[in-house]
Amino acid sequence: MSNPLEFPWLSVLVLLPLLAAFGIPLIPQSRWVRWYALAVGAFDLGLMVYVFARHYDLQDFSLQLAERYAWVPQIGFHWSLAVDGLSFPLVLLSGLITTLSIVAAWNLSHKPRLFFFLLLLMYGAQVGVFLAQDMLLFFLMWEIELVPVYLLISIWGGPKRQYAATKFILY
Structure with missing residues (x-):
């Protein structure tokens, strides 16, 4: 295996969809937003599969691919990411479910830019x-x-979406 510390893989996995969301307002036609969101989701999922297949050791139960950068050192705030046996399947599942959610919402017509931005x-x-x-x-x-x-x-939920959204925030 190559040294995974050469590249901040985990930071890319987190920041790619976060930063890509802010590209949605720049897309000229609403119908392209779906393709953009799908491309970002699929690329991030593919990157997850690549990174974990290439750099993650299933036999090692400790934290792997660790990254730590001082972000706001005055208050001890660090951009610190790592993956272990518990977070590994959850990250992959998040990538898979969210990418499938983009496909499932393909025919959405009510505010698609906002929907895919939020997703x-x-x-x-x-x-x-x-x-x-x-x-x-x-x-x-x-x-x-x-x-x-x-x-x-609250926007795309069912008939009691306001009630459900309020309960979500409260809990």
Whole structure:
């Protein structure tokens, strides 16, 4: 195996969908937004599969592919990511389910730009939650994830979507 520390794989897995979400307003036609979101989701999922197949050792139960960068050192805030035997399947499952969700929402006609923006934002934050090794980073990713999920439920949910979204936030 090559040295996985040569490239910040986990940071790319988290930041790719987060940053790609902000490219959605630049897409000239709404019908292309679906393809853009699918390309980002599929690419990130493919990258996950590649990184874990190439650099993750299933026999080693310790933290792997660890990255740690001082972000706000004055308060001890670090961009610290790693993957272990518990987070490994959760990250892959998040990638698979979110990519399938993009396909499942293909015919969505109500505010598709906002929907796919929120979905990509949620995707990146969800992966960040599972990979975070710093409590402040975990909290930040969790909070970033809550906002898109709340909006997805409250705008595109079923008949009692406002009630469900409120319950989601409360719990």
